[in-house]
Amino acid sequence: MKINLPTLEGTIQPYAMQQLDDQPPPSTAPTFNRIAYAAAHVVVDSSRAYEPWGDAPCIDWEATLEFRSYLYGLGFKVAEAMDTAQRGMGVGWPTAAELIRRSIAHARDIPGADLACGAGTDHLDSGRTHSLADIINAYAEQFDVIESAGGRPIMMASRALCAAARSADDYQHVYDAVISASRNKVVLHWLGDAFDAQLAGYWGSRDVATAMATVLDIIKRHQNKIEGIKISLLNADYERQLRSQLSEGVVMFTGDDYNYGELIAGDSTGHSHALLGIFDPIAAVASRALTKLATGDLDAYRQLIDPTVALSRALFVAPTQYYKAGVVFLAWLNGHQRHFSLAGGMQSARSVVHYAEVFRKADMAGVLTKPDLARQRMSQFLALNAGIDNRQ
Template sequence: MKILLPTRNGELNPYTLKTLEENITLESKCEFNRVAYAAAHVVVDPALGYEPWSDAPVIDWDRTLAFRTYLYGLGFKVAEAMDTAQRGMGLGWKTASELIRRSIAHARTIPGADLACGAGTDHLDDRQRHSLSDVIQAYKEQFEVVEASGGRAIMMASRALCAAARSPDDYKKVYDAVLAESRNKVVLHWLGEAFDASLAGYWGSGDVRAAMATVLDIIRLHSRKIEGIKISLLNAEYECELRAQLPDGVRMYTGDDFNYGDLIAGDSTGISHALLGIFDPIAPVAAKALGQLARNDIAAYHNTMRPTVALSRELFSSPTQYYKAGVVFLAWLNGHQDHFSMAGGMESARSVLHFAEVFRKADASGVLIRPELATQRMKAFLQVRAGIVQ
């Protein structure tokens, strides 16, 4: 199969797909020796009436939950209502809370399915300054939605807390108050400013190691209430440093979409489990690699996982927060949904050249599980978005 793709020098070059339809096999569910959460996207219904740039899209619940069934079937847990689902960038709390309730109920219908759900403070108005008490109450309100539905919470980083806090002690006060009342174990979430500039200086310091000291104080105090911490700083050195200092029983969940392959494999300092947005588009390939890792076939694991890292680096290239566009683009190419429309109009956040490079690297890494459909849809996309007729 061939397609004309634009290049950065302004030319159109023929590209021949490396993946053939008859060579595609989806990995059957197997046991992993790492905990692997896939942060999943949502599917909107663009045919129904809503304001595309609002935070209240109409969700296609059947397709959204079907995608979660697909992830469970490959062996993943689901990280629900996270930034991959466009929390704070197209998906408001009202819709997110419904997503959480529906997804928890849906998981109960699937043997072995497991998930954790994002709980934050995003229903607070970012245009106003809030007190620490406001932030604590906001967290508790969202925790209640998750836990009353029978779920476990991922304590998302809070823009309101970052704006209100004046010292590391302010973070400790908020996390102490929320964790002390949690009914279940919680995953903490350290999201770097590459993903959200308003979170710069989280934990009360712009110095990463000083911030580490603060979060470690919180983790040690509440270790019986903490399942693990996801760190998304796109820096493997920092992750390994923090990983080595975690108390026994508290997991490191890599959120490093640039270096996850090596971090999951681990080294003499330990291993990372995973809570990753990149697992959404690369799920079948990642499942195969994690199965190889569980069988201790390290070379095969790296051979399978390594090509996906180049794709991930393209998807998460700066401005990193727009990575969701590529995630949903690949879901459309692979037939998980019938359109390329997103909450908040996010489908317009990346250039045609970016999507062309995503297509190339997805093919190179074996991520295009329906290459004929993907090629057909890519041609249609190029004609509509760039006037490129094949």
């Protein structure tokens, strides 16, 4: 099965697909020996009228929740309403709040389903600087929505706090107040500026070691109320350093979409659990890999997971924040939604050549679960967006 694809060199070359057979999901959800959260995307309803560049898109709730059922069936927990769901990049808080309520209610009807939900301050006016009290109250409002619905919060990094804070003490003040008031254990969230430039200098310093000392101090003071911390700095050494210093009972969730394979596998210093956006598009392969890891078959785990890292690096290439476009592209190719549209019109954030490279690497990683459908949809995409004819 071949398809003509554009290349980085400016040519169009035939590509012979390696994956030819459909990959049905397992009949029962597998068991892992790592906690594995998949940060899930949302499916917009592009057949309805809404402002494409606004932050209140119409959501296809049936397709959105069905994708979460798919993830649960593969053994994953869901990290809901995170940056993969375009928080702050096409999905505003009112839509996110409805997503959280619907997703928590949906999970109750699925045996073994588990999720945690992103709480931030993104409903604050981004056009002005806010007081620390405003930021604490904003977090409290979102925590209340999650906890009142029966969910657990992930305390997302705050653009408003990054803009308002003048020192590490300001971060400590805000986190102390919010964590102390939480009804449940909290997952902290350290998102690097590769994902969001407005978060540069988070924890009060651009020096990673200094920032790390601040967050470790916060964790030490609240270790009984912190489940773990997700770190997304795209640097395995930083993650290992932080992991080695965590308080007892607090776990590391890798958010490193470049190095997750080795970090989850672990080494003599320990291992990381996972809260990853890349698990959304590679869920089928990642589930099989984690199942092998749980049986102690490290070689089989690496054979499955390593090819997905090349795909992930393509999806998360700079500007990294646009990775959501590739995530949804692969969901469309695999038949999880009827169209390739994103909130905020973000499907236009990447080039046709980029999507062609994603297609190649997804095929080589075994991520295209319905290869014939994927080829058909890729051909349609290329014809519409680049005038490349793949009719046979």
